[in-house]
Amino acid sequence: xxxxxxxxSLFFLTFSIFAIIYxxxxxxxxxxxxxxxxxxxxxxxxxxxxxxxLLGNTGFFEFILLIGILSFIGTIAFARYIERGVVIERxxxx
Amino acid sequence: xxxxxxxxxxxxxxxxxxxxFTFAINLFISGHHYPGGGFIGGLAFSSGIIxxxxxxxxxxxxxxxxxxxxxxxxxxxxxxxxxGVGGMLLDAPFLSQSFGYFELPIFGKTELATAVLFDVGxxxxxxxxxxxxxxxxxxxx
Numbered sequence: 001x002x003x004x005x006x007x008x009s010l011f012f013l014t015f016s017i018f019a020i021i022y023x024x025x026x027x028x029x030x031x032x033x034x035x036x037x038x039x040x041x042x043x044x045x046x047x048x049x050x051x052x053x054l055l056g057n058t059g060f061f062e063f064i065l066l067i068g069i070l071s072f073i074g075t076i077a078f079a080r081y082i083e084r085g086v087v088i089e090r091x092x093x094x
Numbered sequence: 095x096x097x098x099x100x101x102x103x104x105x106x107x108x109x110x111x112x113x114x115f116t117f118a119i120n121l122f123i124s125g126h127h128y129p130g131g132g133f134i135g136g137l138a139f140s141s142g143i144i145x146x147x148x149x150x151x152x153x154x155x156x157x158x159x160x161x162x163x164x165x166x167x168x169x170x171x172x173x174x175x176x177x178g179v180g181g182m183l184l185d186a187p188f189l190s191q192s193f194g195y196f197e198l199p200i201f202g203k204t205e206l207a208t209a210v211l212f213d214v215g216x217x218x219x220x221x222x223x224x225x226x227x228x229x230x231x232x233x234x235x
Contacts, residue, residue, distance in 0.1 A: 059129050062121060066138065069114055073141055076103070076148050084098070088232035089151040 006054045013047050034078045041071030100149070107149040114142035122217055132213035136220030143221075144228055152232060163229065167222025174215030177208060 020043065024036040045067050052060040081087050122135030146155050178189040193207035 062129050062134075065117055066134070069117070069138065069141060072110070073145050073148070076145065080148055088147050088228075090233065091151055091153050 003054065006050050010047065010050055010054075013043055013050070017043050017047075030078075030082060034075060034082070037078075038071060038075045041067055041074075045071075103149055107145055111142050111145055114145065115139060118142060122213065125213060126207065126209070132216030133220055135213075136217035137224065139217070140221045140224040140228075143225060147228065147232065152229070163222040163225045165222075167219050167226065170215045170218025170220075170222060172215070173218065174212050177211045177215065180208075 017040065020036050020040050024033055024040070027033045027036060045064050048060050048064055048067070052058065077087050118135050118138035121130035121138055122132060123130075125131030125135065143155070143159070177191075181190040182188055189212075191208045191212070193205055193209075195203055195205055198204050
């Protein structure tokens with residue numbers, strides 16, 4: 001019963017990831033693609049969580065937190081690049 | 095020209111960096127029995143410092159963390175080699191390790207292994223190398 005539910009939710013997550021990939025390929029501007037990448041990271045987190053419940057294994061929980069941190073830092077870096085044109089500033093200009 | 099105001103990202107970073115450093119140390123400590131270890135612990139720690147670099151500018155982070163990362167990588171490799179040589183001094187092969195159970199005051203019976211010292215060396219080398227790469231790329235002089 002629970003296995004069928006988990007596999008069903010994995011199927012819907014795959015569908016959602018395909019929709020995000022459509023936005024990633026088609027997206028007219030750069031912020032669309034960056035938001036698609038952020039949502040892709042979140043979908044991968046939930047996919048790994050469901051997969052670890054399916055396997056009955058707690059070894060993937062660090063991976064979940066790590067993907068969250070890396071997705072956050074990547075989104076911040078891309079947003080800095082779009083807004084300022086430079087990712088790491090040498091000296092704060094004000 | 096409009097002055098950029100990033101108070102939200104600064105406020106979030108000051109909270110999140112603490113969580114990232116704690117998680118990195120947890121990954122480093124739990125590497126013996128659970129997933130983790132020196133490599134991924136060092137990478138998570140350096141990703142926290144990279145978040146500081148992204149939010150604040152490079153000069154203030156350098157001023158507040160006065161560590162030369164080239165020296166840090168060299169110290170890491172030196173520690174990793176010296177743990178191997180320390181086995182040779184006690185008539186054991188190179189890189190042989192040992193462990194023992196000790197009664198610590200707070201933790202009680204704890205297993206301490208010399209592999210942790212090797213892991214410290216790996217983590218310091220990873221932190222130093224990755225941050226040296228990031229700083230030499232980001233410095234656009």
